[in-house]
Amino acid sequence: MKRSIQAVALMAAVSLAASWVAFRCPPAMAQMPKPQSVTGIVINYVEPTDPAHRAIYDRLRKRQVLEQYKEFMSPLQLKRALSVALQGCDGQVNAWYSNGKITYCYEMVAVIENVVAKANPLPGFKLEDAIVGAFVQILLHETSHAVFDLLDVPVFGREEDAADALAEFVLLQFGDKVARRTLTGTAFLWRALELAENRNRTLEDYSDEHGTHGQRFYNALCLAYGSDLVQGTKTFSDFIENNLLPESRRGQCAKEYRHVQISFERLILPHVDKALMAKVRATEWLKPEDGTDLLPPSGPPDGLPKPLSSRPRPG
């Protein structure tokens, strides 16, 4: 949910009035100090009440994920403050943005780790990348909702897909290692969740504002492949070699990537400090050991993994 329209209008009116006053002020008054900015990201690791979340809380704090996130986001000049909290949610498995705050539930982290631990990876997809990639994509997906709201970015099409697209586009701008880990990791989670459904969807299932996990899986593959086509890289060539991305979709992927790129350049980039962005892009954000301390001790299950294709419905 966004801030109410009335509040936004009031803030706009106040800032407009302020700028008018500044323009009209005689020179002596114009030298008054500028008011302190209210932008900036506030982070919080909330102590878990559920003992089952203690290990997650300790691990994420030790890794300084939110401190790193704050630094990662530093080039973006937001007009209003954003707070991000990792917290327990009374059993709710979710992460969401509302009214200037991102809430990321420990329950969500636990489910990611459980689902990934039980899933068969596709060739070239790694469990540790799924742990890391899924966590990061979900955080940036919610950040995208925040950005659309706080920067008043027009979004045509489903906002949930737009949030996926912006998150994944950003992750594709940090070199092939980050791109590979996070995009395959994201795709891994959507695929695992789609396969875990294991039941016929009802009509009501389609009423959700999100696409299905299957749709989100293919959207991620397509955007990643599209980045290869547009950037001239080969980070995701296995998506084609292993026939993960159907032929009928491949022809769209360069265009899909370009659409997101153009939207980013026109609507987000003007709010980005270019010097800070260069610094952030030169930083190594992921460590090779990220995600590895959570793998099941026996390693991934044996057996030839199957690509996500039309599968027979359970009888």
Added chain:
Amino acid sequence: MPSMTTGAALGLALLYSLFDIAQARAQAPAAIQNPQIEIAYRKPSNPAFQPIYDRLTRLKVLEQFKQFTAPLRLPRKLAVTVDQCGTTTRPYRPQGPVTVCYELIEQIERVAAKAEKGAQERLIVGTFVQVVLHETAHAVFDILQVPVWGRDEDAADNLAAFIMLQFGDDLALQTIQGTASFFLLSEKTWTGSDFADVRSPDPQRYFNHLCMAYGSDKTTFEFLVKADEGKEPMLPKRRAVRCAREYETFRKFFNMRIMPYVDPDLLTTVRSMQWVTR
């Protein structure tokens, strides 16, 4: 190509009779039309489509569309054609025409034959309107350089639905319900790699249209959230509570990116005209 059933032929006749009425009622001055839109009816090579071609040209469906879109100030020409495509849709490409395929009109007819007798006419008219607006939406996003973050097909659906909701309750009810019926009667089940399609599953498109409608007017579309004892409403509550925001958000973005290209005086004129209504 299967021959048209009696029911489908009847439905086609109903569709065209409504456009006949609309043309008579519209009575717009000849000057009110979009000078940037160039229309064409391509003669089909398949004789099964000849009756569709004959009726569309007789009823001047595209000429009416040229009137309807008069307020939209496009910076360059846009061709809108009806054509035989070999498939139900021919994707829009930049600089290319908007195409409505005879094959899709025939598919609408076939689906309509599955609906209750009283709902067939509404399904045909509503879906036809949605299809023309949806295909034109792709061109509008391209020509006006509207940034589309989400999927193109969903964005085009949203714009089509939004426009359908701007011309009074009658037109809104008919076109939204007609379109929704078309998607609901789709028999395709979606699994696995079906989800790679650029189009969303028909049931999602069904709910997206209902949600835009309910979000635009909770009174006119109250029936979507009401249900008899023991039955589920058409629009589940979990989604319904989000719809006003979804609609208002879309309207805000429409005002930001598309409204600047709309002539407000021509819009008032076009909105005062009677279009396709019951």
